[in-house]
Amino acid sequence: xxxxxxxxxxxxxxxxxxxRYIEAIVLLDEAIKILPNDAKAYAHRAEIYEVTxxxxxxxxxxxxxxxxxxNCIPAYSSLAACFLxxxxxxxxxxxxxxxxxxxxxxxxAHGYLGDIYLKNNQLSxxxxxxxxxxxxxxxxxIGLLGLGDLAVKQNNISDAIKIYRQIIKVTKDKPIEFYxxxxxxxxxDEIQYxxxxxxxxxxxxxxxxxxxxxxxxxxxESFDVYKKxxxxxxxxxxxxxxxxxxxxxxxxxAEALEYIDKACELNNTFFNLSIKADVxxxxxxxxxxxxxxxxxxxxxxxxxxxxxxxxxxxLTIIHNLILAHSKxxxxxxxxxxxxxxxxxxxxxxxxxxxxxNTLYELNNxxxxxxxxxxxxxxxxxxxxxxxxxxxxxxxxxxxxxxLGCAEAIQIQHRETQDPSLKDxxxxxxxxxxxxxxxxVISTTFNLSKD
Numbered sequence: 030x031x032x033x034x035x036x037x038x039x040x041x042x043x044x045x046x047x048x049r050y051i052e053a054i055v056l057l058d059e060a061i062k063i064l065p066n067d068a069k070a071y072a073h074r075a076e077i078y079e080v081t082x083x084x085x086x087x088x089x090x091x092x093x094x095x096x097x098x099x100n101c102i103p104a105y106s107s108l109a110a111c112f113l114x115x116x117x118x119x120x121x122x123x124x125x126x127x128x129x130x131x132x133x134x135x136x137x138a139h140g141y142l143g144d145i146y147l148k149n150n151q152l153s154x155x156x157x158x159x160x161x162x163x164x165x166x167x168x169x170x171i172g173l174l175g176l177g178d179l180a181v182k183q184n185n186i187s188d189a190i191k192i193y194r195q196i197i198k199v200t201k202d203k204p205i206e207f208y209x210x211x212x213x214x215x216x217x218d219e220i221q222y223x224x225x226x227x228x229x230x231x232x233x234x235x236x237x238x239x240x241x242x243x244x245x246x247x248x249x250e251s252f253d254v255y256k257k258x259x260x261x262x263x264x265x266x267x268x269x270x271x272x273x274x275x276x277x278x279x280x281x282x283a284e285a286l287e288y289i290d291k292a293c294e295l296n297n298t299f300f301n302l303s304i305k306a307d308v309x310x311x312x313x314x315x316x317x318x319x320x321x322x323x324x325x326x327x328x329x330x331x332x333x334x335x336x337x338x339x340x341x342x343x344l345t346i347i348h349n350l351i352l353a354h355s356k357x358x359x360x361x362x363x364x365x366x367x368x369x370x371x372x373x374x375x376x377x378x379x380x381x382x383x384x385x386n387t388l389y390e391l392n393n394x395x396x397x398x399x400x401x402x403x404x405x406x407x408x409x410x411x412x413x414x415x416x417x418x419x420x421x422x423x424x425x426x427x428x429x430x431x432l433g434c435a436e437a438i439q440i441q442h443r444e445t446q447d448p449s450l451k452d453x454x455x456x457x458x459x460x461x462x463x464x465x466x467x468x469v470i471s472t473t474f475n476l477s478k479d
Contacts, residue, residue: 034064041073048076068097072104084111102128104138110228118145120177125212136162142232147178155179168199170208170230177237190241196234205231205261226262235261239271248275266295270304277304282311299325303346315353322350326432340440345435348458351465358469361422366413366475372409373473377401381470384463388441391462392434395427398470402427423469430462437462 039062044053051236054077075090089110094101109124128138143158156179162172177192200208208231226232239254251319252275258268273289276282285308292301306321329335329343370378381398385391406420437459444451 031062034060034067034070037063037417041070042284045073045077050081053077066097067128068094068101068104071097075104077109079111081107081116084115084254087111100131102135104130104133106141109138109141113141113145118149121145134165136165136169136171140175141404143175144178147182148384151183152179170196170200170234173199174230174234174237177234181237181241186241186245190245192239193234193241196231198236200231205229208232216371226265232258232261236265236268239268240353243271243275248278251275264295266292266298266301269295270301273304273308277308277311282308286312299328306349310349310353310356313356315356319350319353319357322346322353326350337443340436340443343460344433344436344440347429347436348461350429351433351461353427354422354429355465355468358422361419362415364419366419366473369405369410369416370474372405373401382474384385384467384470388434388438388459389460391466392431392438395431395434395466399424399431400428423473426465426469430465433458433462433474 037056041053041060044050044056054074055072057070057077060067061074064070071090071093075087075094078084078090088108088111090113091104093314094104095108098104103348105124105128108119109128111405112118112124113121120444122142125138125145127360128135139158139162140159143155143162144368146152146155146158155175159172162175163215166172173196177189177196180186180189180192196272205226208229209226235254235258239251239258242248242251242254252272254269255268255275258265259272269288269292269398273285273292276285276288286305287369289301289305289308302321306318306325309315309318309321321362326343326346327338329346335343373381377398381394385394402420402424406417406424410417410420437457
């Protein structure tokens with residue numbers, strides 16, 4: 030019976046190394062049925078659940094491990110981390126503190142507690158835990174990383190950057206996997222079955238360093254660090270997207286496309302897709318860029334009440350959509366525009382040519398004239414005609430301007446209601462909306478702009 034159990038656990042361990050988690054769980058389920066009071070199978074199954082973010086299942090299995098091994102610190106640590114990832118901070122703090130009752134010098138627990146207090150702006154408590162780590166080991170990356178993050182919280186970015194550099198320097202003699210989070214039941218086990226970068230303090234130092242160098246405008250060095258990150262962890266999609274962003278900034282769009290394609294291959298996040306759209310826009314692949322921008326915007330507008338705090342993000346995408354639509358609009362070959370204008374009712378034409386004074390008026394005019402063009406297009410111009418292409422391009426541009434107006438109005442309303450919500454980084458785009466509306470109208474009616 031023990032051999033059957035050991036064989037299944039051993040095979041499961043090999044599958045875990047290959048990230049074949051579903052197959053591993055089948056074997057671990059069988060092993061648990063054979064020996065339900067042995068901790069190892071539960072521990073492996075728990076770590077799979079934890080890494081795949083099935084925290085409730087992981088909590089059950091880690092609890093079972095602790096029932097079998099009451100003083101198993103790695104299991105307590107993983108259990109606390111699961112509660113932390115579920116947002117149950119009190120539970121997480123309770124278990125991390127329990128670890129310190131068992132072993133007051135268990136550094137990961139101090140690190141986790143420091144991080145929790147840091148996020149809750151309890152900076153003195155946070156500092157005490159990081160200080161404890163460094164009192165035991167002055168170069169320990171958990172303590173140093175905490176101090177770096179604490180410096181960021183206090184807006185001491187230059188100090189934070191120095192600390193992140195220090196972490197990388199003092200840990201360079203060991204492989205980065207050495208600092209992976211301990212899971213399972215044996216902290217002395219040299220085999221880490223699941224190699225997880227998520228809570229690796231050295232890896233986090235690389236990521237934080239690259240991020241803050243980028244924010245400081247040190248793009249070349251930031252690029253080099255992000256490149257190193259992708260070498261350490263070839264599945265870190267965000268770093269590939271940041272490499273793309275830096276290359277895009279340098280005007281090297283072909284290289285940017287290679288990096289962002291890799292990022293999207295790994296993870297089609299909103300962030301990655303929006304950068305890909307920007308790259309495609311710069312490559313004049315406007316139709317492809319528009320399709321992605323629209324997809325991103327649809328995600329942000331999902332639900333009956335889109336998040337008002339994401340208005341700025343939506344507005345940025347709308348801005349990019351307007352630019353992409355305008356490039357298509359401008360690329361339409363010259364033709365006799367009177368062939369369209371002649372079908373526009375005189376009252377609609379006059380109303381459209383009275384330029385709006387407010388965003389509300391602009392919103393209404395864009396929507397109204399779009400409807401007029403839709404009717405003209407449907408009635409008079411079949412598919413394949415240049416007139417239909419022009420009308421559709423105008424409608425797309427006007428509809429997007431209207432969306433932008435709606436978002437800008439929402440932002441203004443929120444800031445009027447509560448001035449504390451004002452985003453210092455938000456730059457109004459009102460002038461752009463008015464300019465593009467005037468551009469469409471003046472082009473359609475062949476008006477000269479004074």
